[in-house]
Amino acid sequence: MSSQATPTLRLLGIGASPGVAVGHAFILDRKRIRTPKLRLAEAEVEPERMRMKTAVDLSDRQLAELKEQITRTEGSDHALILEAHRLMLQDPMLVDAVNQLIVEDRINAEWAVRRVARKIKHLFDNIPDEYFRERRSDVDYVADRIIRNLMGQVVDEDVEVPAEAIVVAHDLPPADAAMMARSGRVAGFVTDLGGHTSHTAIVARARETPAVVGAGRASEQISPGDLVAMDGTSGIVLVNPTEEQIQSFREEQRRHREAEQLALATKDLAAVSTDDFRIRLNGNMEFLEEIPSLLAHGAEGIGLYRTEFMFLDRKTAPTEEEHYRAYRQVLEAMGGRPVTIRTLDLGGDKVPGKTKHEKEPNPAMGLRAIRYCLSNRELFRTQLRALLRASVHGNLRLMFPLICGVSELREARAELEACRTELGRAGVPVGKRFPVGIMVETPSAAMIADRLAQEADFFSVGTNDLIQYSLAIDRQNREVAYLYRPLHLSVLRMLETIVGAAKAANIPVSMCGEMAGDPLYTLVLLALGFDELSMTSGQIPAVKRFIRRVGRAQAQELLREAMELTTAEEIERFMRTEMDRRFSHD
Numbered sequence: 401m402s403s404q405a406t407p408t409l410r411l412l413g414i415g416a417s418p419g420v421a422v423g424h425a426f427i428l429d430r431k432r433i434r435t436p437k438l439r440l441a442e443a444e445v446e447p448e449r450m451r452m453k454t455a456v457d458l459s460d461r462q463l464a465e466l467k468e469q470i471t472r473t474e475g476s477d478h479a480l481i482l483e484a485h486r487l488m489l490q491d492p493m494l495v496d497a498v499n500q501l502i503v504e505d506r507i508n509a510e511w512a513v514r515r516v517a518r519k520i521k522h523l524f525d526n527i528p529d530e531y532f533r534e535r536r537s538d539v540d541y542v543a544d545r546i547i548r549n550l551m552g553q554v555v556d557e558d559v560e561v562p563a564e565a566i567v568v569a570h571d572l573p574p575a576d577a578a579m580m581a582r583s584g585r586v587a588g589f590v591t592d593l594g595g596h597t598s599h600t601a602i603v604a605r606a607r608e609t610p611a612v613v614g615a616g617r618a619s620e621q622i623s624p625g626d627l628v629a630m631d632g633t634s635g636i637v638l639v640n641p642t643e644e645q646i647q648s649f650r651e652e653q654r655r656h657r658e659a660e661q662l663a664l665a666t667k668d669l670a671a672v673s674t675d676d677f678r679i680r681l682n683g684n685m686e687f688l689e690e691i692p693s694l695l696a697h698g699a700e701g702i703g704l705y706r707t708e709f710m711f712l713d714r715k716t717a718p719t720e721e722e723h724y725r726a727y728r729q730v731l732e733a734m735g736g737r738p739v740t741i742r743t744l745d746l747g748g749d750k751v752p753g754k755t756k757h758e759k760e761p762n763p764a765m766g767l768r769a770i771r772y773c774l775s776n777r778e779l780f781r782t783q784l785r786a787l788l789r790a791s792v793h794g795n796l797r798l799m800f801p802l803i804c805g806v807s808e809l810r811e812a813r814a815e816l817e818a819c820r821t822e823l824g825r826a827g828v829p830v831g832k833r834f835p836v837g838i839m840v841e842t843p844s845a846a847m848i849a850d851r852l853a854q855e856a857d858f859f860s861v862g863t864n865d866l867i868q869y870s871l872a873i874d875r876q877n878r879e880v881a882y883l884y885r886p887l888h889l890s891v892l893r894m895l896e897t898i899v900g901a902a903k904a905a906n907i908p909v910s911m912c913g914e915m916a917g918d919p920l921y922t923l924v925l926l927a928l929g930f931d932e933l934s935m936t937s938g939q940i941p942a943v944k945r946f947i948r949r950v951g952r953a954q955a956q957e958l959l960r961e962a963m964e965l966t967t968a969e970e971i972e973r974f975m976r977t978e979m980d981r982r983f984s985h986d
Contacts, residue, residue: 406640409622413590413615415635416601418938420653421588421610422646425626425639426565427619428576433547438508448502452495452509455549460489462545470578488542493520510547517543537571537593561585566628570619572600581607588630590618590637602686604632605936608693612637660941667698671944673926677952681944682740682934684912688726691733693937698944701738701795703860703934704912705730707783708746717779723786731794738795740860740912740934742839743783743812745769745801764874769802774811784819791831799860803838804845809855837907841865846894849901859902860934863913867891885968886915887975892924892963899928910934919946920979926952927959949983 440448467482488494494516501512517539524536561567561580564587569576571593577600580586586609594600594613604611610632622628622639629638629649638645671679682703683694694702710718710726731739746768773780787798800812813836823830837858840846846866853859863886868874870890873883885891902909910932915921917935919942925933926947933943958978962971 408641408645409639411590411612411615411618411621411637411639413612413618413635413637414595414601415631415633416594416598416613417589417604417609417611418633418656418936419588419608419610420629420631420633420649420656421566422627422629422649422653423564423566423587424562425568425622425624425628426561427622427624428559428567428569428572429619433544433551433553435510435514435547436508436551437511440502440506440508442506445503445506448509449499451550452498452502452512452546455509455546456489456495458549459542459545460486462549463489485538485542485545488538489546494539494542510550513543513546513550537598540571541573566590566630568619568622568628571598577603581609588612588628588632590615590622590628590630592617592619602690605690605693605938608938659945662941662945664696664698664941666945667696667941669698669944669948671947673947673950673952673955675951675953677926677929679926679930679947680910680932681940682738682910682912682932683937683940684934685730688729688733690937691730694940697937697940699737699937699940701740702730702734703740703910703932704799705739705741707742707744711744711746717782720782720786720789723783724789727787727790727796728793731790731796734794736795738797740797740799740837740910741787742799742801743770743780743787744773746772770800770808770812771802774808774815777815780812780815781819784816785823788816788820788823788830789828791834792829793831796831796834797837797858798834799837799839799858801839801862802841802865803852803856804842805848806851806855809838809852813855839912840898841869843870843894846870846898849898850904853901853905853907856907858907859898859909861895861898861909861911861913861930863891863911863915866894866913867915870894885972886918886921887924887962887971888968889963889966889971892959892971895924895928899930903929908932917943919943920975922946923950923955923975923979924959924962926950927955946983 463482463486467486470482497516497519498509498512501507501515502509505512520539521536524539559576559580561583563585565585566588567580567586568590569592571591572589577589581603588609589600589604589611591598591600591613592615598613600611601613610630612630612632612635615635615637618637626639627641627646629641629646630636631649631652638649641649671681680700681698682701683690683699684704684706685691685694685702686706686709710722727741767775787796790796798816800809803809816836820830835857837860838845838852838856839862840849840852840859841862842865845852849859867884867886867888871883871885871888873880899909908931911925911930912934916925916933917939922943935943958975962974965971965974
């Protein structure tokens with residue numbers, strides 16, 4: 401029961417895994433360790449280096465044991481994260497730099513580890529790709545493990561989580577997140593750090609546990625045992641809510657569960673509007689383990705398979721065989737359903753073996769994605785050859801990211817055909833020709849969509865980048881984040897142009913950005929005529945259910961009225977009002 405004498409605290413984070421939960425806070429404080437600072441005498445330097453080596457070796461053995469344990473219980477995907485941590489223990493950027501500080505600055509190993517970790521994290525801050533920026537937490541995780549071992553502290557202590565607990569943490573190590581979610585005793589996660597691609601978010605979505613990440617100082621502001629109500633869609637967290645608020649969350653929780661059950665009962669029905677407009681609903685994924693959840697929620701295919709995780713925390717780029725095995729597993733797991741695989745969408749600063757690449761002043765606009773691949777042909781061909789080989793095992797669709805002009809698309813397709821010829825001459829089996837599409841995520845691609853549509857087999861609109869580039873805002877900058885408006889008239893006009901070009905060329909057009917999974921925008925996307933929408937598993941039921949309740953003609957009428965308005969605020973207010981008026985009681 402809530403204490404009415406305690407004022408309610410409202411926190412806002414990032415809704416990372418949908419669902420509503422109410423429970424008592426369990427504070428997991430793995431991270432906060434006090435790092436001692438000592439100056440060493442000359443004679444103490446070499447023993448300190450040996451102490452560091454012992455701690456690193458011990459950390460490696462611990463991670464190997466954890467990896468084995470998680471592989472047995474959770475499968476191999478989360479275990480890959482731990483393998484990446486083991487590789488980090490061998491990385492000269494960490495280990496050599498620590499030893500150098502011990503020798504040159506004569507400081508103790510704990511202090512040196514903390515300084516080096518801080519420096520590495522600073523490098524991650526400037527990475528435009530959200531997924532890789534989130535790997536800052538991996539640096540903390542590895543550094544903390546070494547420091548705890550240096551200090552002789554208990555590492556990997558078993559955690560007894562009370563039933564229906566809301567686990568609150570500064571950040572959650574992947575092993576902790578996976579094991580706790582699997583226990584079935586966690587009602588939800590709230591973390592200070594993290595984004596949509598943090599380990600906590602990925603694990604929570606895979607286990608269908610509500611999660612709010614990036615909630616500021618939640619772990620400091622919430623006390624053990626506090627009653628917490630959280631919404632993993634909106635990112636709202638209430639600490640010590642009133643009775644009325646608790647009832648509201650309970651009611652939302654009940655509605656969410658009912659909607660889930662209803663959706664699961666009808667998951668095999670098609671997403672067809674009341675006037676027979678058919679939209680395919682697909683899933684976005686990074687890890688093989690996400691597939692059962694996607695299928696259970698009615699995904700008809702994979703609309704976006706991000707391949708960047710394969711390049712995470714490695715000394716060398718993945719081999720053709722590693723690529724091939726990963727793609728084959730996904731294609732076979734989807735059993736003939738379409739799987740859209742996006743080629744590498746990273747900058748050179750994060751590709752293994754390229755860490756000394758000259759730092760770019762503005763990497764988001766620099767040598768990344770298809771630009772990087774076309775500048776590093778062998779790395780690109782390795783991935784393309786693997787995709788061609790894997791195409792034998794399922795229904796593959798290939799997608800190039802950040803295409804800004806026709807020349808880039810032609811070059812990329814030429815590389816693909818060269819690889820097909822090369823494999824054919826070598827007698828390597830390759831599947832039949834598969835669709836080759838592009839991500840439309842820049843204003844330039846939107847403006848020449850009619851020309852691109854003549855040479856692409858499909859479009860997939862990446863709204864996260866398209867909106868960011870169109871409105872000239874950095875989504876990571878809290879000062880301007882309020883300007884990120886999917887219903888800005890300029891965005892709507894661009895979407896209209898893109899869909900119109902695709903229809904004129906008779907190619908399918910899909911959307912795989914965050915906008916696709918929000919029912920508020922479903923009416924707009926239905927009106928515009930998108931053929932496919934791709935989202936996380938938990939978003940599929942609500943979007944499918946909404947599409948089945950509305951007519952496209954009705955949606956088109958509302959969109960026409962909305963686009964007569966001028967500001968994003970006016971359009972958004974209009975759409976919310978109409979949604980509430982027409983559909984909230986159905």
